[in-house]
Amino acid sequence: MEIYLDNSATTKLDKEVLEEMLPYLTGEFANPSSIYTIARTTKQAIEKSRDLIADKLGAKSKEIFFTSGGSESDNWAIKGTVDANIGKHIITTPIEHHAVLNTFEYLEKKGYDVSYLKVDSDGIVDLEYLENILNENTALVSVMYANNEIGTIEPIEKIGNILKERNILFHVDGVQALSGIDFKLKDLPVDLMSFSAHKIRGPKGIGALYIKEGTKINPIIHGGSQERGRRAGTENVASIVGFAKAVDISRKNIKNDVKYIENLRNILMNSLLEIDGVYLNGSSKNRLSNNINISIEKVDVQALLMMLDMRGVYASSGSACTAGSMAPSHVLKSIGRSDELARNCLRLSLGIDNNIYEINEASVIIREVIETLRR
CATH class of the missing domain: 3.90.1150.10 (Aspartate Aminotransferase, domain 1)
Structure with a gap:
């Protein structure tokens, strides 16, 4: 056994997800950025997938941007926001995924002032310590929703409310949370949240970044005008379709x-x-x-x-x-x-x-x- x-x-790819993807791996192959009829079919598939994911996660369609996975989403959320905003002080925890920790280390070498929150013996963020280290130069706080090693769920709403009072941007790594926490983005005091499909029986190599409407963020991948000019690169249509199906199945059940x-x-x-x-x-x-x-x-x-x-x-x-x-x-x-x-x-x-x-x-x-x- x-x-x-x-x-x-x-996670294992769901059979229904694979079935949804197959047409876009064979017959429906056209580049979504082209103008002819078969390209419009793939473009429509992307937008339909975006609409479905937005609906299931409680967001607006224009707030969902497709990426190559959780690591890219984390990098974009952090680098893109600090590049677009003035403050040089950024905060995270010492128990984040390395996609976040290594990005903060990179930015520290670039001159940013990095602070790490205290956590207790369960891995839960010390909210009083957070309030004490915030200052007028704080631009961003990044805290994962649920820890990938020990499974601890952080008090995201409490953290977000503290930051909202001070107009400080809040990024949440939601990669592990997507499969096990029932939430609606519109109800959370969060500006950005990262997701990955392969944690919910979807395909590898596809993810998304939720960017709340009005959030200032710059691209980190430059090129074409895909994803409304914010994330260049020919779209991975089959995987986007599979991601949407995986979200649909997981949120229903x-x-x-x-x-x-x-x-x-x-x-x-x-x-x-x-x-x-x-x-x-x-x-x-x-x-x-x-x-x-x-x-x-x-x-x-x-x-x-x-x-x-x-x-x-x-x-x-x-x-x-x-x-x-x-x-x-x-x-x-x-x-x-x-x-x-x-x-x-x-x-x-x-x-x-x-x-x-x-x-x-x-x-x-x-x-x-x-x-x-x-x-």
């Missing part, structure tokens, strides 16, 4: 899916936390329904992952973007874990394809492997 428990890294996955997650998590020397990372309550992240004493995580792989359980020790690194998790270090516990951690992220038989089998296998490695 093969048991896939790494849905935070990527989100409440039932979250309940189903959370039940399976709790069964597996509770079983693993019965093991001596195993500790839960992140919040036990304010957490994505599919996420388990545990630190394990006296176990080498690389050996653990290899043995799990040999037995058909596919998991990770953290973000796929840092896979293979022997360094302790920057997220776990930021919430106070020791080097040993921050290095020897296991992330299990469930999906709608998992079932109770797989979860029970995974529990047995993981427990057996930990016991073997501790001998």
Whole structure:
């Protein structure tokens, strides 16, 4: 039996999504920027997809811009806004995805004043500290909606309301949140939010950036006039269509899916936390329904992952973007874990394809492997 428990890294492409994409990989191939009839068909497919995503996420169609994925969306949101606005002070957290952290490091080298928010032992932002470090030069704050390693959900509305009072731009990395949190963008005090299709059973290489109407932002990719002159490059029509279908499916079923996955997650998590020397990372309550992240004493995580792989359980020790690194998790270090516990951690992220038989089998296998490695 093969048991896939790494849905935070990527998800299996939904069959309905593939079916929606196929016509645009074969017959409907025309460049959307051309003026003839078959090109108008692909252009209409893009706009129909934009309308659908906007409707499902509670935004205006003109606020949705397609990108190549979450990393580009994060880069555009951060670099594009600081380039278009005056302030030189920018703020983020130490537990962000590297698409955000490395962008902030880049801007710091360019002369920007970068501050990092404090987080507690669950990874939740210290709101009082945020208020204290804001100043008249603060241009942007970037905080992820839900953490990709430990699943902690941040108080986005509270952060946004603080920033709104001071007219400071707020970017949210919503890549992990899209599959597990039911929200409407129009109801959130957020100026920009990043998304990626492959986290919700859509295709890889396609994402979006929500830019609230009126937000000042400059392009970071220059060329043609695609995406209303803000993001150059011939559109990936098939993937855009697939992204829209994935959003449609996931938002229709989100409440039932979250309940189903959370039940399976709790069964597996509770079983693993019965093991001596195993500790839960992140919040036990304010957490994505599919996420388990545990630190394990006296176990080498690389050996653990290899043995799990040999037995058909596919998991990770953290973000796929840092896979293979022997360094302790920057997220776990930021919430106070020791080097040993921050290095020897296991992330299990469930999906709608998992079932109770797989979860029970995974529990047995993981427990057996930990016991073997501790001998």
